[in-house]
Amino acid sequence: MSDLLTQAEYQAIAADLDFPRTAFIDGKYRAGSGSVFATVNPVTGDPLAEISGCNADDVDFAVSKARDAFEQGHWSKMHPSDRKDVLIKLCKLITRNRRELAVMESLDSGKPILDCETIDVPETIHCIKWHAEAVDKIYDQTSPTGDDAISMIVREPIGVVGAVLPWNFPLMMLAWKIGPALAAGCSVIVKPAEQTSLTALRVAELAHEAGIPRGVLQVLPGDGPSVGEPLGLHMDVDMVSFTGSTETGKRFLRYAADSNLKKIVLECGGKNPAVVFDDAENLDHVAGHVVNAAFWNAGQNCSATSRLIVHTAVKAPLMEKIKARLRDWKVGDPLDPNTHIGALIDAEHCKKVRSFLDKNDQGEGPFVAPVIYHVKTGDAKASDEIFGPVLSVIEVASNDEAIAVANDTDYGLAASVFTANTRRAIRAARDIRAGTVTVNCYGEGDIATPFGGYKQSGFGGRDNGVHAHDQFTELKTIWIDLTDPQSGDNVG
Ligand SMILES: NC(=O)C1=CN([C@@H]2O[C@H](COP(=O)(O)OP(=O)(O)OC[C@H]3O[C@@H](n4cnc5c(N)ncnc54)[C@H](O)[C@@H]3O)[C@@H](O)[C@H]2O)C=CC1
Numbered sequence: 001m002s003d004l005l006t007q008a009e010y011q012a013i014a015a016d017l018d019f020p021r022t023a024f025i026d027g028k029y030r031a032g033s034g035s036v037f038a039t040v041n042p043v044t045g046d047p048l049a050e051i052s053g054c055n056a057d058d059v060d061f062a063v064s065k066a067r068d069a070f071e072q073g074h075w076s077k078m079h080p081s082d083r084k085d086v087l088i089k090l091c092k093l094i095t096r097n098r099r100e101l102a103v104m105e106s107l108d109s110g111k112p113i114l115d116c117e118t119i120d121v122p123e124t125i126h127c128i129k130w131h132a133e134a135v136d137k138i139y140d141q142t143s144p145t146g147d148d149a150i151s152m153i154v155r156e157p158i159g160v161v162g163a164v165l166p167w168n169f170p171l172m173m174l175a176w177k178i179g180p181a182l183a184a185g186c187s188v189i190v191k192p193a194e195q196t197s198l199t200a201l202r203v204a205e206l207a208h209e210a211g212i213p214r215g216v217l218q219v220l221p222g223d224g225p226s227v228g229e230p231l232g233l234h235m236d237v238d239m240v241s242f243t244g245s246t247e248t249g250k251r252f253l254r255y256a257a258d259s260n261l262k263k264i265v266l267e268c269g270g271k272n273p274a275v276v277f278d279d280a281e282n283l284d285h286v287a288g289h290v291v292n293a294a295f296w297n298a299g300q301n302c303s304a305t306s307r308l309i310v311h312t313a314v315k316a317p318l319m320e321k322i323k324a325r326l327r328d329w330k331v332g333d334p335l336d337p338n339t340h341i342g343a344l345i346d347a348e349h350c351k352k353v354r355s356f357l358d359k360n361d362q363g364e365g366p367f368v369a370p371v372i373y374h375v376k377t378g379d380a381k382a383s384d385e386i387f388g389p390v391l392s393v394i395e396v397a398s399n400d401e402a403i404a405v406a407n408d409t410d411y412g413l414a415a416s417v418f419t420a421n422t423r424r425a426i427r428a429a430r431d432i433r434a435g436t437v438t439v440n441c442y443g444e445g446d447i448a449t450p451f452g453g454y455k456q457s458g459f460g461g462r463d464n465g466v467h468a469h470d471q472f473t474e475l476k477t478i479w480i481d482l483t484d485p486q487s488g489d490n491v492g
């Protein structure tokens with residue numbers, strides 16, 4: 001924190017930034033064959049850079065380069081310890097350029113510089129480093145055969161991976177995908193969200209500088225139909241790992257069915273509950289977690305707490321404490337290090353978020369201040385993913401009702417429960433159908449814990465932890481007959 005600069009100093013860095021403007025393919029920046037599009041500063045609406053976008057021809061070219069690199073094996077067959085060293089060198093380069101990346105991320109996404117400096121960039125480095133460090137410590141297995149055979153169960157890199165990213169955490173989602181995929185030995189083609197291409201392009205350049213071979217990490221900017229769809233439909237892409245909306249996630253399942261049955265892993269939306277039971281202790285502490293969970297990143301977070309399900313007995317004092325804490329949350333210029341809530345990503349998203357808000361709460365331009373509504377189950381505010389700084393409060397009369405309401409959603413990404421009773425906490429954690437349930441706190445776990453969703457929040461695997469390595473590998477059984485071939489005993 002003490003390391004933060006002033007708003008004026010950040011503005012000076014911003015004025016000097018050199019933005020990437022083309023795709024990064026086969027080890028170098030290279031203009032795409034698609035339409036040129038502007039990447040826009042969400043605060044001003046002005047273009048930061050004109051980017052030469054990609055199309056299906058560029059996808060074909062990048063896939064052929066990714067496949068060549070995979071088959072040549074300079075990366076995929078490199079000793080895991082050597083892959084680790086290169087990825088750690090990448091982390092050092094990101095660290096050396098961390099300020100530039102933080103400011104670029106803030107300008108391109110509207111995220112507060114405070115978050116970019118203290119969370120997005122450090123967590124990006126931590127994630128890539130964690131997967132790099134893990135990769136030369138994971139053992140393969142043998143299975144319990146009889147004495148006449150031995151079987152090895154080995155994991156091999158899955159091959160060419162498409163990583164399709166959202167705009168809400170451009171750097172961190174890049175790291176969640178490329179960290180384990182590169183550590184596993186895959187070749188990765190990244191499609192950043194069209195709103196936020198800059199930092200992914202810069203990281204690809206740094207990866208090349210770190211020694212990641214040509215074709216192993218490529219970044220193709222462009223919109224969903226121009227780049228995401230041809231990647232999803234490509235016959236020579238082995239897997240797509242996607243983070244974004246449930247609606248687009250479902251498209252990738254169709255792309256896989258219509259092409260080569262590539263593996264699809266989806267991390268999609270959420271309507272995540274914080275459940276506060278009647279015996280919750282220290283309501284100040286609860287309020288702190290709920291406010292962070294609901295309003296961090298302006299609520300543009302798949303795991304944001306967007307429903308507060310609270311027992312009548314504690315509702316009034318808790319709401320007072322939540323409102324008191326919110327008074328400290330400053331909304332405004334993302335480059336001001338005191339800002340907690342920056343700009344929403346773009347005009348289209350502002351329109352969507354505002355469509356849920358009462359007229360008086362709508363704010364102006366790209367800014368929407370935190371807002372709290374008291375709602376009933378069945379209201380759109382209680383069921384739809386708004387993806388903005390909106391907390392919907394549902395009052396319940398019993399702890400059982402709280403769990404039923406928590407589960408009354410198509411989503412199942414994350415949840416939190418607050419109670420002084422350990423048995424109740426564990427019972428609730430087991431009964432809520434969500435990929436992550438936190439007790440007396442809110443969080444996504446950490447880099448060592450798998451993250452992903454039940455129901456329409458996810459499909460096919462988990463980000464983070466060693467489970468993420470599993471995503472990017474194929475499982476192979478190698479069965480070795482130990483009987484004497486001369487004896488003939490081994491033939492059916
Ligand atoms: N992690 C999450 O849970 C996220 C959820 N969302 C939700 O989705 C809503 C819409 O946001 P969008 O940016 O439109 O999300 P999206 O799911 O459409 O976009 C995510 C990624 O998919 C790509 N994409 C879009 N259409 C595609 C297509 N037809 N084929 C292949 N790729 C495609 C996009 O270019 C982007 O890279 C938000 O309001 C929010 O509710 C958005 C971003 C992240």
Ligand code: BAL
Nearest residue numbers: 166168243301302303
């Ligand atoms: N919070 C991690 C994933 C996401 O929001 O898209």
